[in-house]
Amino acid sequence: MARPSADSTADGNPLTRLTLDELRQRTSVKWRMHPPDVLPLWVAEQDVPLAAPVADALHRAIDLGDTGYPHGTAYAEALGEFAAARWGWHDFRVDRTTIVPDVMMGIVEVLRLVTDPGDAVVVCSPVYPPFYAFVGHAGRQVIEAPLGPDLRMDHAALDDAFHRARARSRRPAFLLCNPHNPTGVVHRRDELEALAELANRHGVRVISDEIHAPLVLPGAHFTPYLTVTGAEYAFALISASKAWNLAGLKAALAVAGPWAAADLHRIPEEVSHGPSHLGVIAHTAAFHTGGQWLDLLLDGLDANRSLLETLVAQHLPTVTYHRPEGTYLAWLDCTRLGIATAHPAGAPGVASDLAGPAKMFLDRARVALSSGHVFGTGGAGFVRLNFATSPTVLTDAVTRMGRAVEAFDPPRA
Incomplete structure (x- = not known):
């Protein structure tokens, strides 16, 4: 039946x-x-x-025995539709994405592309604890740029941290938490543009964790980092995990800015073996019909x-x-x-x-x-x-x- x-x-x-x-x-x-x-x-x-659309998609897959390996670009296409409708991201490009097991593993893979072992990775503390753990396990060093008293990014602290990162690293990076965890701050476009200008001036590659992007509450508006001027060399990691409660169904997308696409294409093909097929189905349904x-x-x-x-x-x-x-x-x-x-x-x-x-x-x-x-x-x-x-x-x-x-x-x- x-x-x-x-x-x-x-x-x-x-x-x-x-x-x-x-x-x-x-x-x-x-x-x-x-x-x-x-x-x-x-x-x-x-x-x-x-969510009912996600449950329906998973039930259909189970009923069909559709539990093999993931294939195709439906996940990226669904995210592109969602990003255009919700955030005005109309130049989202499916060919500048790749599937990764989850957001943090995707961040590590991108760090391996754009930094070397021992290089500095800047974070705005206080920040999501796995930023410290995963960066350390990847053989990189964390430099903190503390948030200001208003819990927003502090331009002077970032400038100082980027200067120190450049002094000790050939290829430094910055992990942006957008929206910020744990403070719940949603970065404004002008703040992100100032960040991009500062990162480019110091030669720091930006990787934006946007896992909470769909969860912006009334009174604020989410700005994808890759849509701001100066973010052409940056990356974003996105999934439906937090918004639709899918942490146990692993699948995420790494997205490259237009000048970073060649870097993204260097991610080893075996990285795409990590996501769950059921995870891809669930995240696709969430963005498409959730x-x-x-x-x-x-x-x-x-x-x-x-x-x-x-x-x-x-x-x-x-x-x-x-x-x-x-x-x-x-x-x-x-x-x-x-x-x-x-x-x-x-x-x-x-x-x-x-x-x-x-x-x-x-x-x-x-x-x-x-x-x-x-x-x-x-x-x-x-x-x-x-x-x-x-x-x-x-x-x-x-x-x-x-x-x-x-x-x-x-x-x-």
């Missing part, structure tokens, strides 16, 4: 569809890392059912963003909430709580490290958050909270956190 097709718009807010009991049946890292009494608001997984579901999600995230602001003001008045412009990640400044952040040995970006406020909230509130210090310089004393959950879970979590703060007596010096 044929499987009925689901209506992608019939179910309303995807964030309110699943109960906590249903979510606890999941076997992914978000729901298995901690005991059942913990509310997990840490890793970037969403508490949503699979727009209505995404709009419902964005409405729900916008509501949660405002709810979180209210909850923090009510239950955590000494915590500063930096209202994100994009992503579903909130960067909470807990420095006024007076909780010392230990700095475990080793490089930043080790996601297993838990210290400071995040440890206190896990131990005393049974709420799992990402510990700010693993995001590099500027992260100590902060936590990252994933608000892609139901309003009920979000309310319970912040209420628990507030009670924990009221009962916590930080050690005196």
Whole structure:
């Protein structure tokens, strides 16, 4: 019997569809890392059912036994259509793309193309912890250009970092997080154009991680880095992973600027063997037919963003909430709580490290958050909270956190 097709718009807010009991049946890292009494608001997984167009595409593949190797350019074509409709990226070129296993592995492959072992890679800290880990594992050195007090890119800090990177490297690079994780900042076109001018002046190749690009909330607009003047030698890595909750279905696209296409074509052919065929099917369906579901999600995230602001003001008045412009990640400044952040040995970006406020909230509130210090310089004393959950879970979590703060007596010096 044929499987009925689901209506992608019939179910309303995807964030309110699943109960906590249903979510606890999941076997992914978000729901298995901690005991059942913990509310997990840490890793970037969403508490949503699979979007109906994606589920339909996967069910069809399973029913057909279509579980072989990926082929063709349907994924890139779907992204091109989505990018034109959502971001005005009308000169997107399928022939300047290649499929890679996921965004971070794609970044490593591009780094291998445009940098040498030992070369410097600049990042704007605090930033996504795997930037540190993957760059280090690839034999490159991280140089930090800390964000400004407003959590936006600091032109002077970038200039200094690029100068230092050029001094110690023949072929330096910059990893841009666009939108920025963990702060939720969505970079403006003028900021990106200033970055491009600075990178070109110093001879620094830019690689833009745009995995959160579809998750820009009302009030902001996403600008693909490859659409700005001066980005002709740059690269972008994009997937549907974060927006449609497809982290377990591996597939991403590396996209080259017009003058970087020859570099991209040097990626070894065997890299394209890494993506899952089911992953390619799922990501293609998300970009091609998942727009209505995404709009419902964005409405729900916008509501949660405002709810979180209210909850923090009510239950955590000494915590500063930096209202994100994009992503579903909130960067909470807990420095006024007076909780010392230990700095475990080793490089930043080790996601297993838990210290400071995040440890206190896990131990005393049974709420799992990402510990700010693993995001590099500027992260100590902060936590990252994933608000892609139901309003009920979000309310319970912040209420628990507030009670924990009221009962916590930080050690005196």
